[in-house]
Amino acid sequence: MSDSQPHDPPSAAEKPLTPEEKELHWYRTVYQGDSMPQLTVRAVIMGAFLGMFMSLSNLYVGLKTGWGLGVAITACILSYSIYRTLMAVFPKFFRTEMSILENNCMQSTASSAGYSTGGTMVSGVSAYLLVTGHHMAWPILTVWIFFLAVLGVSIAIPMKRQMINVEQLKFPSGTAAAETLRSLHSKGGEAVRKARSLGLAGLGGAILAWFRDGGKPFAIPASIPFPGRIGGIPLDQWTINFDMSAVMVAAGAIIGWKTGWSMLLGAFVNYAVLAPRMLDVGALTSDHLGFRGIVAWSTWTGASIMVTSALLAFAFQWKTVHRALRGIAAIFRKDSLVGKDDPIERIEVPASWFLTGSILGGLGCIAILYWAFGTSILMGVVAVVMAFLLAIVCCRATGETDITPVGAMGKITQLLFGVLAPSNMTTNLMTASVTAGGADSSADLLTDLKSGYLLGANPRKQFIAQFLGIFAGVLVVIPAFYLLIPDAASLGTDRWPAPAAQVWAAVARLLGGGFMALHPTARLGLLIGGLIGIILPLLERAFPKAKSFIPSPMGLGLAMVIPFYNSLSMFIGAGIATILEKKKPVMAEIYIIPVASGLIAGESIMGIAVALLSAGGILG
Numbered sequence: 001m002s003d004s005q006p007h008d009p010p011s012a013a014e015k016p017l018t019p020e021e022k023e024l025h026w027y028r029t030v031y032q033g034d035s036m037p038q039l040t041v042r043a044v045i046m047g048a049f050l051g052m053f054m055s056l057s058n059l060y061v062g063l064k065t066g067w068g069l070g071v072a073i074t075a076c077i078l079s080y081s082i083y084r085t086l087m088a089v090f091p092k093f094f095r096t097e098m099s100i101l102e103n104n105c106m107q108s109t110a111s112s113a114g115y116s117t118g119g120t121m122v123s124g125v126s127a128y129l130l131v132t133g134h135h136m137a138w139p140i141l142t143v144w145i146f147f148l149a150v151l152g153v154s155i156a157i158p159m160k161r162q163m164i165n166v167e168q169l170k171f172p173s174g175t176a177a178a179e180t181l182r183s184l185h186s187k188g189g190e191a192v193r194k195a196r197s198l199g200l201a202g203l204g205g206a207i208l209a210w211f212r213d214g215g216k217p218f219a220i221p222a223s224i225p226f227p228g229r230i231g232g233i234p235l236d237q238w239t240i241n242f243d244m245s246a247v248m249v250a251a252g253a254i255i256g257w258k259t260g261w262s263m264l265l266g267a268f269v270n271y272a273v274l275a276p277r278m279l280d281v282g283a284l285t286s287d288h289l290g291f292r293g294i295v296a297w298s299t300w301t302g303a304s305i306m307v308t309s310a311l312l313a314f315a316f317q318w319k320t321v322h323r324a325l326r327g328i329a330a331i332f333r334k335d336s337l338v339g340k341d342d343p344i345e346r347i348e349v350p351a352s353w354f355l356t357g358s359i360l361g362g363l364g365c366i367a368i369l370y371w372a373f374g375t376s377i378l379m380g381v382v383a384v385v386m387a388f389l390l391a392i393v394c395c396r397a398t399g400e401t402d403i404t405p406v407g408a409m410g411k412i413t414q415l416l417f418g419v420l421a422p423s424n425m426t427t428n429l430m431t432a433s434v435t436a437g438g439a440d441s442s443a444d445l446l447t448d449l450k451s452g453y454l455l456g457a458n459p460r461k462q463f464i465a466q467f468l469g470i471f472a473g474v475l476v477v478i479p480a481f482y483l484l485i486p487d488a489a490s491l492g493t494d495r496w497p498a499p500a501a502q503v504w505a506a507v508a509r510l511l512g513g514g515f516m517a518l519h520p521t522a523r524l525g526l527l528i529g530g531l532i533g534i535i536l537p538l539l540e541r542a543f544p545k546a547k548s549f550i551p552s553p554m555g556l557g558l559a560m561v562i563p564f565y566n567s568l569s570m571f572i573g574a575g576i577a578t579i580l581e582k583k584k585p586v587m588a589e590i591y592i593i594p595v596a597s598g599l600i601a602g603e604s605i606m607g608i609a610v611a612l613l614s615a616g617g618i619l620g
Contacts, residue, residue, distance in 0.1 A: 019166040026165065026453070027344045033458030038101040039465060046083065046098075047106035047465060048472035050075045051113025053605055055477040058114055060604035061247060062122030063484070063496045064566070074198070074597040075110035076177060079103055080184045081195040100185045101457050105465045107177060108448045112153065112469025113476075120148060120440075121481050123410070124433030126491055126501030131425050131508055133488045140372045142478055147364030148434065149470040152441020153463075154357025155388050157349045159395050159442065160449050160459065169399030174450030181455065194594045201598030205246050209606035212244055214613070220244060223565060231276045237289045238271045239494075239563040248566050250599035252573025253592055258548060260574025262555030267567035270298050270560045283521045291494050291563045295502065300518065301525035302560025303503045308533030309553035316537070349463045357467075358388070365434050375427045379420060383431040386413055387438035394439035395446050404443040410436035410504065418511030425512035429504060499561035533557065 017025065037043075054075060080103065086094040098106070125145075129135055136144070163169050183190055211220045224242040226235045235241065252260050275294045278284045283297055366380035375383075390413075398404045413432040421427040445466050452462045485491060491498045510526075518526075536553040543550070559567045573596070580588040 022168070023165050023344055026456075030454075030456040031344070031347070031458075032456040033101065033347060033461065036099040036101055038099070038105050038458055039461035040098075040102055040105070043098060043102040043106040044109050044465060044468055046079050047075065047109025047469060048113060050078055050106070051110035051469050051472045052476040053601070054110055054114025055473045056480055057601050057604040059121060059477055059480060059484070060607055061251065061600060062500065063126070063491075063498050064247060064562075074601060075107045075114070076103060076180050076184065077195055077198050077594060077597070078601075079106050079110075081199055084195075100181050100455060101452075103181055103184070104178075104452055104455050104457050105462060107181075107451070108445075108462050108465040109469040109472070111444060111448050112149070112466040113471075113473035114469075120145065120433050120437040121477060122498060123436065123500040123504050124429050125481070126485070126498050127429050127504035127508065128426065129485065129488050130491055130498075130501055130505040131429065135482065135487075136372070138478065138482065140368065141481075142474060143364065144368050144372075145478060146470065146474050147361045147368065148437040149361075149441055149473070150357055150467075151361030151365060151384070151387060151434070152391070152438040153445055153466055153470065154354055154361055155391050155438060156395065156442040156445045156449070157354035157357070157463070158351070159392060160446060161348060163395060163399050163446065164450055164453050167399075169396070169450075171399045171447050171450035174447040175454060177448075178451040178454040181451070190590060193590055197591050198594040198598040198601075201250075201595040202602030203598075205250075205599040205602030205604075206606035208244070208246055209603040209610065213607055213610040230272060231279060233276075233279075233286070233289065238275060239291050239294070239565055240271060241565050243563075243565040243569055245569065245603065246599040247603050248569030249573035249576070250596040252570030252575075253577035253596040255570065255574060257574050257578040259552045259555040260571045260578075262552035263559040263567040264571035265551055266302075266556035266559030267564045269556075270294075270302075271564040274298065274301075278521060281521060283519045291497065292492050295492065295497070295561055297519065297522055298525070298560040299502050299506050300522045301529035302557040303506045304526045304529030305533040305553050305557030305560070306503060307507065308530045309537055309557070310533075312534055312537050316541070347458045347460050349460050353463070369427075369430055369434070373426050373430045374424075375421075375431060379417065379427065379431060382420070383413065383417075383434040384438075386416070387435045390435055391439040391442040395443045398443040398447065399450075404440060414504075414507050414511060423512050425508040428508045428511055432504070494563060497562045497566070499558060502561050529557070 079098070083094065083098055087097065125136070125141065135141075164171070180194075183194070208220075210216075211218065212222055222244055223236075224244065226241055228235050230238055230240075271294065275284060275289075275298070278297055279286065279289070284293060287293075288296075362384040365384055366377060369375035369380040369383065370377055394404055410432040413435040414428050417424075417428045417431050448466065449459060449462060451457075452459060485496065490496055491501060533553045536550060536556075539550050540547045577588065577592050577596075580592060
């Protein structure tokens with residue numbers, strides 16, 4: 001069987017197979033984990049190396065936009081490119097290519113390092129810094145991130161066999177990563193073009209970041225102001241300018257047209273209409289304009305839009321919730337799958353690993369919640385149990401739609417603990433971190449396992465690769481976080497808007513300290529934003545044919561917690577990608593994702609490097 005074109009497993013629509021027949025068919029016709037290398041030292045080292053850089057990239061992008069970007073496809077292309085280069089330059093040491101399963105194993109390590117350890121850094125951990133005004137001690141943060149990642153990896157184990165083997169959920173990003181690997185190993189010109197475009201885009205992004213942030217041998221401006229005034233105040237004071245960053249443009253190319261134009265609409269309404277009006281009524285003062293001053297007011301409206309829309313979307317998924325909860329018994333019932341003579345028992349991750357990892361990660365989280373954050377043991381147990389139950393729903397939603405509703409998961413936990421532990425903002429934040437971190441990691445890792453399933457990989461070996469990636473991510477992302485964000489004043493700035501953290505912190509303050517101290521217009525914005533977050537999804541469901549013309553509530557809400565220039569850049573990126581998709585669909589299919597990924601990786605990694613060099617006094 002060729003290592004580049006394994007057969008896809010049959011779908012239930014083609015032939016109604018029993019769970020046993022589905023698994024046996026896959027094992028006999030697709031599985032190739034015993035016939036080629038997979039979990040090798042070079043695959044894990046390459047994955048850990050790339051994952052370290054991807055964790056920095058996601059930390060950078062997350063602090064800028066509040067979003068985390070999947071790293072699997074980028075890691076696949078980078079690994080292929082780097083290893084082919086090493087083979088050409090050092091043929092005596094690098095004699096053979098990585099197999100397609102080695103590259104898949106590599107992307108599992110990279111994804112675990114780059115994604116599973118960093119998501120909570122830009123949300124719950126940064127929100128903790130905003131709320132308390134001080135950092136966690138680094139030993140506490142290290143073990144906290146480690147145990148969260150272990151919990152997330154472990155609770156994905158029982159879901160894999162039910163959701164991927166038996167139900168064969170799509171997991172579109174995982175399918176795309178498998179197709180990328182097949183393309184790269186097909187020896188065709190497309191693989192070379194993708195690799196070259198990613199590398200050149202990465203170099204361009206790095207050069208831009210070096211001259212902009214490093215300023216040597218010459219500097220380019222960080223932004224270009226637009227002429228004009230609103231209310232007699234220069235547009236720059238309203239954050240209306242052009243940001244000299246390719247990251248947001250590249251991110252816009254990935255997020256799609258609807259979210260892109262919705263963000264520009266939200267940004268215009270917030271910064272060009274509402275903010276000047278709030279200045280007139282006294283909710284803002286001329287001494288406190290700029291991003292931080294405006295967002296202190298607008299966060300409440302933006303957060304309420306995102307919270308209510310996310311919770312309503314979660315409610316709309318009641319069928320998914322029902323199937324997920326109904327499937328819990330099937331996940332653990334051995335007789336519902338394959339009996340003791342199951343030939344793939346030896347390659348699937350054993351239940352003992354799930355129990356060991358869940359107990360280790362869960363007890364670790366409970367202990368840290370108790371000793372470091374003053375959360376009772378009972379509430380810690382509730383948080384861990386919720387992490388598992390909501391991860392089931394989160395993973396199923398990802399498998400069906402490719403959208404991971406991790407924001408809704410965190411908000412559900414914050415709402416619950418707002419009732420169980422009122423006025424305790426630390427408990428509110430850190431218990432939500434357990435739920436969101438565990439669910440996010442599980443969904444991402446199941447996406448990786450879907451790639452392995454399509455390529456015929458050994459799932460047990462792939463799990464080991466994922467687990468090893470945790471150490472690489474923890475090793476890099478924590479010291480980088482302290483260097484980039486030395487204190488609470490660093491967050492909520494033009495450089496590090498940290499919108500996800502601000503939303504988390506705003507919800508914690510709202511549930512912990514009440515909101516009567518807010519300016520009346522902020523309270524009104526909270527109400528109106530909540531209604532908008534409900535009305536827009538209802539309009540989409542009522543008028544499905546007009547869905548593309550109805551603004552995205554997440555786009556509108558996010559635009560109110562990031563600067564105008566970020567929304568403008570993302571709109572530009574979305575517009576460029578949309579035009580290419582319509583005018584040059586073949587070119588768009590080949591180049592949009594590699595070029596966007598390269599720009600994000602190159603600029604963010606160089607931005608991290610410049611920040612570290614500046615912190616060390618090397619750059620003046």
